[in-house]
Amino acid sequence: MPDISSAYNWTANNNHNVRLFARATIVSGRHVTENSPQMSQWLNRVSIAANSTDMVLQTRPMSGANWSAVNPAVSITQAQLLAFVNFINQNSYDDQAHRGVLTNATWRGFYNVAPRALVYVDHAGAPAGPPGPLPDTVPCYDCWLVHTLDNISIDHQRPIGGNPYEAICKVFRALGLTRGTVQGPKGAHFQAIHMAAVGGVASVSTAKADKYTLNTRGEIYYSLFFHRNMLQELAIACMNHIINLRPLCNGCNTPNRNTSHYP
Numbered sequence: 001m002p003d004i005s006s007a008y009n010w011t012a013n014n015n016h017n018v019r020l021f022a023r024a025t026i027v028s029g030r031h032v033t034e035n036s037p038q039m040s041q042w043l044n045r046v047s048i049a050a051n052s053t054d055m056v057l058q059t060r061p062m063s064g065a066n067w068s069a070v071n072p073a074v075s076i077t078q079a080q081l082l083a084f085v086n087f088i089n090q091n092s093y094d095d096q097a098h099r100g101v102l103t104n105a106t107w108r109g110f111y112n113v114a115p116r117a118l119v120y121v122d123h124a125g126a127p128a129g130p131p132g133p134l135p136d137t138v139p140c141y142d143c144w145l146v147h148t149l150d151n152i153s154i155d156h157q158r159p160i161g162g163n164p165y166e167a168i169c170k171v172f173r174a175l176g177l178t179r180g181t182v183q184g185p186k187g188a189h190f191q192a193i194h195m196a197a198v199g200g201v202a203s204v205s206t207a208k209a210d211k212y213t214l215n216t217r218g219e220i221y222y223s224l225f226f227h228r229n230m231l232q233e234l235a236i237a238c239m240n241h242i243i244n245l246r247p248l249c250n251g252c253n254t255p256n257r258n259t260s261h262y263p
C-alpha cells in the first residue's frame, strides 16, 4: 500500500518551530497553482505557529506586511491530519495491486460482498453444487449481475491515464474538502462517516468545476503534500483508493468508459 504518513510525521516531529509553506490549490481538476513565498506578490500561506500543530491558512494584502488568518478562519488540527492520513493509507493500494481492494472490509461492506449460492451445472447438464463452501460474490455496480470475486473487474472511476487531479478531488470530495458536493451514494456514505474527523465541510454546489476544485480546508491538506514534494504519492494513493474503485463486470467495464469526463 502507498504510505503518505511522512507528511504527517513531518508535522509531528518538528515541535515548537514556526513553519510556513506555500498555499497550493487544485482548480477545476486541471491545475495546481501556488502562492509561492519565493514570489514577491505572495498573498496566502499555511502557517504552523510556535508551540502549535494546527495548520492555519493566512493571508496578507498585496502591499501589506502583516499576516492574519483568512476570514472566516480556516485551520486543520493535528488530530484531523492524522485522521486524513489514516483514511488514505488504510484504504489505498499501489498501482499494480489495486485488486487488493477485494480484501478491504470497508469496500466489501459498501459493495455488498457476501457468500451467495450461484447456479452450477455439470458436464452432463445436471444441476451441481459449488466445489466447496459458498464463494464470496459481489454484484456488478452497473448491471447488478452477481459474480465471484475472481471474475469481477475493478474499475477506476477516475481513470488511470487520465488527469490525476480528478482522482485526488474525488477522494477529497468524499471528505468534504472540495467546493462541490458529492452526488452519488458512495460519496454520501463516506462523507457521513469520515468528513467530520478530517474537518471537512458539506457543500451544496453540483457544478462540475466546484466538484473538482478544493475548498480552503482541502487546500491546507494539499499544500502540505505539495510542500513535502509528495503529490505523486498522494495521486497514486487516491487513484487506487476505495473511493475511486468499484466492481464492474467485463461487459459493463468497457474501455474508455470514464475518459470523457473532460472532453
Ligand SMILES: [Zn+2]
Residues within 6 Å of the ligand: 140, 141, 142, 143, 144, 145, 248, 249, 250, 251, 252, 253
Ligand atoms: Zn455489469
